[in-house]
Amino acid sequence: MITLFLPKLASAIPADERAAIEADLMEPITLKLKNRNTVTGNAIRVSEEEIQIASAEGAGEIIFTFQTDEISEISVPGESYKSVATEWMLAGNTEDALELMSMLYAQRGPLLPLLPASESHFFTYYVDLVLNSPKPARAIAIIQTLRPQIEHPAALRALDDSTLKSYQTLELYEQAVPLAEVWVARRKPFGESALGYYVLGAARLRSEAYEEALDLALRPIVFASPIPTDHLAECYAVAIGAALGLRERSYAATLFKEMQTRGFEWPVQDRSLQATLKEISQYIQDHEDIPESH
Structure with missing residues (x-):
């Protein structure tokens, strides 16, 4: 099962605000299927070919497995926090932006192969924040996750820059x-x-x-x-x-x-x-x- 381990950084975001964000990000995702059915639950296994969802059923749960070509749309909670993270970053509030981006990446990272390319494009900003953090080596792993999902030429150039900057910063x-x-x-x-x-x-x-x-x-x-x-x-x-x-x-x-x-x-x-x-x-x-x- 995919468990959402939200990163426990030295928090820059106030504790009550962080707790509210965590609660929102841990809400179930929603799959809209091509047969017009809708399934809500927590992802327990994700690959490029299929996704398994654990959906609440009475006192227990039921496991659904769907091929990716059966899915028309995946809705992930917390979409508005992407705008918040971007606003914080542009305002120079990098500590809060890094913390929120880390939480969003922990939530969405496993789902990126099934999400629109724009989701991966968004996390190119996260790479830059990580590079300027106390643990810049994490940027390499993030880049390796993002690259297969990115299609837009400008986003690819930005990721290429982040890759080059990562290796230079790490003295590789x-x-x-x-x-x-x-x-x-x-x-x-x-x-x-x-x-x-x-x-x-x-x-x-x-x-x-x-x-x-x-x-x-x-x-x-x-x-x-x-x-x-x-x-x-x-x-x-x-x-x-x-x-x-x-x-x-x-x-x-x-x-x-x-x-x-x-x-x-x-x-x-x-x-x-x-x-x-x-x-x-x-x-x-x-x-x-x-x-x-x-």
Whole structure:
């Protein structure tokens, strides 16, 4: 039987509100069948081919098994909480959003193979929240569940970005680099994200291929528009590291000053770039009157 184990996080949501959400999410699901019958109950086994439902019958229950091609629609309780989670996330209330998304994923995850693709699209936001949480490794398993269900090209690109970001965040560079190479080959440097250029440039920096690292990192910087570009700060950091590796310290300092002028903060989450920050900060302290970034 599929038991709904709602995650017991260090709760950001007030206890009474969380209890109400849990109660709503544990309500039975409803299957609308193509023969116009309706069955309500709790899913006890789900696959791509069939679903078993335990439905209350007097003091006991009865088990129904349906092939997926017999089902016209599945209604899952708690639909309104998806909007709440999105609103919290957009408002910057990430702790509450992560907690609610975790509860929704625990409820809906086993059913995703049978639900519309939009359900899986929604959880791409959850991947990003998990990546920025204290346990980012969970993102990989979530991505593996979501990918077979996603069809829309934009949603697939978003999931590809989340996958690449997951491997980079977890320092799984052997997995990240091939994905970054594909990313750079398929994307333009003037898009909304510079993620692939950052990941591949950082890989070249780690292998001391400084000229290639500099070229990769500068592409989105040169083409940057007034529209915010994700991961541009990381590209600046890689470019600075590559310039230092090429002994172009004055140019590295110029890039650092430009980075600060544009309001970018140093990407402290990437441990491989912290030595670069220390080196450029020391150089600037010794040679130029440029405020040090923290």
